[in-house]
Amino acid sequence: MNIYVVQPGDTIFSIAGMYGVTAYQLIQDNALENPYELVPGQTIVISYPKQTHTVIEGDSIESILNTYQITFMQLLRNNPFLSERNFLYLGETLIISYNTIGSLSTMGYIFPFINMNTLRKTLPNLTYLSVLNYRTSEEGEIITSSDDTEIVQTAKDYGVVPLMMITTLTEQGEPNIEIEFSILLSKEYQNQNIDKTLNILKTKGYQGVNIIFNYVNTTNYYLYEEFIANVASRLNGEGYMIFVTINPHIDNINDEISFEKVDYSGISQHVNAMVFLRFIWGKNFGPPKPVSSITNLKAFIDYVLTTVEPEKIILGKPIISLNWELPFIQGSSNSNALTLNATISLANDVNTTIQFDEISYTPYFYYYDYNFGIPIQHIVWSIDARSINILNRLVSDHGIYGTGVWNIMVYYRQLWLIINSQYDIIKLLPDNQNTDFLLV
Numbered sequence: 001m002n003i004y005v006v007q008p009g010d011t012i013f014s015i016a017g018m019y020g021v022t023a024y025q026l027i028q029d030n031a032l033e034n035p036y037e038l039v040p041g042q043t044i045v046i047s048y049p050k051q052t053h054t055v056i057e058g059d060s061i062e063s064i065l066n067t068y069q070i071t072f073m074q075l076l077r078n079n080p081f082l083s084e085r086n087f088l089y090l091g092e093t094l095i096i097s098y099n100t101i102g103s104l105s106t107m108g109y110i111f112p113f114i115n116m117n118t119l120r121k122t123l124p125n126l127t128y129l130s131v132l133n134y135r136t137s138e139e140g141e142i143i144t145s146s147d148d149t150e151i152v153q154t155a156k157d158y159g160v161v162p163l164m165m166i167t168t169l170t171e172q173g174e175p176n177i178e179i180e181f182s183i184l185l186s187k188e189y190q191n192q193n194i195d196k197t198l199n200i201l202k203t204k205g206y207q208g209v210n211i212i213f214n215y216v217n218t219t220n221y222y223l224y225e226e227f228i229a230n231v232a233s234r235l236n237g238e239g240y241m242i243f244v245t246i247n248p249h250i251d252n253i254n255d256e257i258s259f260e261k262v263d264y265s266g267i268s269q270h271v272n273a274m275v276f277l278r279f280i281w282g283k284n285f286g287p288p289k290p291v292s293s294i295t296n297l298k299a300f301i302d303y304v305l306t307t308v309e310p311e312k313i314i315l316g317k318p319i320i321s322l323n324w325e326l327p328f329i330q331g332s333s334n335s336n337a338l339t340l341n342a343t344i345s346l347a348n349d350v351n352t353t354i355q356f357d358e359i360s361y362t363p364y365f366y367y368y369d370y371n372f373g374i375p376i377q378h379i380v381w382s383i384d385a386r387s388i389n390i391l392n393r394l395v396s397d398h399g400i401y402g403t404g405v406w407n408i409m410v411y412y413r414q415l416w417l418i419i420n421s422q423y424d425i426i427k428l429l430p431d432n433q434n435t436d437f438l439l440v
Contacts, residue, residue: 001045001046001047001048001098001389001418001421001422002019002045002046003043003044003045003046003385003386003389004018004019004043004044004045004046005041005042005043005044005356005386006038006039006040006041006042006043006044007040008040008353010038010040011036011038012026012027012032012035012036012038015044019046021046023035026044026046028081029045029046029047029413029417030044030045030413030414030417031341031411031412031413031414032044033341033344033345034344034345034348037348039344039347039348039352039353039354040353040354041347041353041354041355041356041363041365042344042347042354042384043363043384043385043386043414044385045385045414045417045418045421047098047417047421048098048099048421049078049095049096049097049098050096050097050098050099051068051095051096051097052093052094052095052096053067053068053093053094053096054091054092054093054094055088055089055090055091055092055093055094055439056090056091057090057439058439059088059439060088060435060436060437060439061075061088061435061436061437062435064094064096065435068096068097070096070097071427071431072431072433072435073124073158073159073425073427073431073433074097074124074424075094075096076124077124077125077416077420077425078094078095078096078097078098078420079094079095080121080124080411080413080416082094082437083117083120083121083124084117084121086436086437086438087437087438087439088437088438088439090439098420098421098422100421100422100423100424101396101422101423102396102422102423102424103423103424103425103426104392104395104396104402104403104419104423104424104425104426105127105128105314105401105402105403105425105426106125106126106127106128106402106403106404106405106419106425106426107126107127107128107129107130107163107210107243107275107314107316107402107403107404107405108122108125108126108128108129108130108404108405108407108408109130109132109165109277109404109405109406109407109408110129110130110131110132110151110407110408110409111131111132111133111407111409112131112132112133112145112146112147112148112151113146114151114408114409115409116150116151116154118408118409118410118411119151119154119408120154120158121411122408122411122416123154123155123158123159123160124158124425125416125419125420125425126155126158126160126408126425127160127161127402127425127426127427127428128160128161128162128163128210128243129151129155129160129161129162129163130163130165130210130243130245131148131151131152131162131163131164131165131206132165132167133145133146133148133164133165134164134165134166134167134200135166135167135168135169135170136166136167136168136179136183136193137179138178138179138182138183138189139182139189139192140183140186140188140189140190140191140192140193140196141192141193141196142166142193142196142197142200144200148204149204149205152204152205152206153205156205156207156429156432157431157432157433158431158433159427159428159429159430159431159432160427160429161207161208161241161428161429162205162206162207163206163207163208163209163210163241163243164197164200164201164204164206164208164209164210165209165210165211165212165245166193166197166209166210166211166212167211167212168180168183168212168214169212175214175215175247177214177215180214180215181215181220181223183227184220184223184224184226184227185223187230190227190230190231191230194230194231194234194235197209197231197235198234198235198238201235201238201240206240207240207241208235208240208241208242208243208272209231209235209240209241209242209243210243210244210245210275211228211231211242211243211244211245212244212245212246212247212279213244213245213246213247214247216246216260216262217260217262218260218261218262221262221263221266224267225266225267225270228242228244228267228270228271229270231270232270232271241272242270242271242272243271243272243273243274243275243314244267244271244274244275245274245275245276245277245316245404246264246274246275246276246277247277247278247279248260248276248278248300250278250293250296250297250299250300252296257295257296257299257300259296259299259300259303261303263307264304264307264308265307265308268308268309268312271312272312273311273312273313273314273401273402274308274312274313274314275314275315275316275404276300276301276304276313276314276315276316277315277316277317277318277404277406278291278292278316278318278406279318279406280318280320280322280337280406281337284322284334284335284337285331285333285334285335287328287330288322288324288326288328288335288379288381289381290357290360290362290364290381291318291320291321291322291362291381291382291383292317292318292360292362292383292387292391293359293360293361293362294360294361294362294387294390294391294394295359295360295361296360297315297391297394298394301313301315301394301398301400305398310398310399310400310401311399311401312401313400313401314400314401314402314403314404315391315394315395315400315402315403315404316403316404316405316406317383317387317388317391317403317404317405317406318383318406319340319383319405319406319407319408319410319412319415320337320338320339320340320382320383320406320407321337321338321339321340321342321343321380321381321382321383322335322336322337322338322380322381322382323335323336323337323338323346323378323379323380324378324379324380324381325376325377325378326376326377326378326379327377338380338382339410339412340382340383340384340412340414341410341412343380343382346367346380347365347367347380350367350368350369352365352366352367353365354382354384356386361386361387361390362381362382362383362384362387363381363382363383363384363386363387364379364380364381364382365379365380366378366379366380367380384414385414385418388414388415388418388419389418391403392418392419392422392423396423402426403419
């Protein structure tokens, strides 16, 4: 796999010629929305399959799977266009395998209102699916907003472990410290919360929980450890998996990386894995900065690994961009979130060049818009194929169990191409998909 950074004057045809592939492959592999209007600084992923198959008369999905001894999920994730139809074209080329370098578990985060076609297209790439649909009240009650029955069953049909995600977030997506500590400080509320959780797990068919911890620090850590030990004592006996997602607060102060040096080893003993992930919502009120910093994450994870086994860690990444107006005014300014595809479209519309920050390993660009004739400068911080790839390498180089993605509400082709061309996705459940395809 190669990652190419578009230069001024490049076209999709010149890039294809440079790497000896077709322009069609680049457009399809990268799901390019404006393939004939590339943005300088944009990334293009070039993949090289290990084995391919050209569909001939008499082929079926079953015969292809049997010939190459692969699973239907592997065929779907290497050829995601198959999830959008139920037929094969005579003469089309299917990717059977890549020269992968190892195995990786993946966890995707969704809201229950995800488009089901998007979900089905993404599920072949996942080991776990966390559904953000359950909020805890101060007394330990659990509030839900949507019917997620179809999502849970669909996940299992694709061999993905569905996880009930439990938060103390408000309806606006803000962490609620009062609710969080009312549960942590009361065994009565904890037990009521666990009772409600078990009931939902059994009723909905979830196979485990993923609980968000927002305020862990060295002072209150023991409360979180006692809470998760209580959860484990009840859920493990019922055969359910337990994950926690911890939102680490990593910052840069006077050019130094700063974070709470918490010993997470106690929590790790009670869970299947801990996910370290920075949540980014639709609006953000802090100063403009990278949405993710590989340098900061590496320093943080190097510390965590001094007390926690790598097999108990999942390292998350936000697949999102933030658009800030400048100058930033504390208490007044905020940012709006964009999808990665919308970010490239915006850069194209404003005719800018995407730059790259070598410290955080993330892209950014500036542009101006006008409000009643007054120019307003913006900075957009994003991630791209380089950011994704180096984070995946951080995971594999440290022997970490897997990677998490916040969030998968929009299918982002480059993300999965980078992962699938280098790693075999760990699947813990058998899939139950219909492989009947027509030959056209």
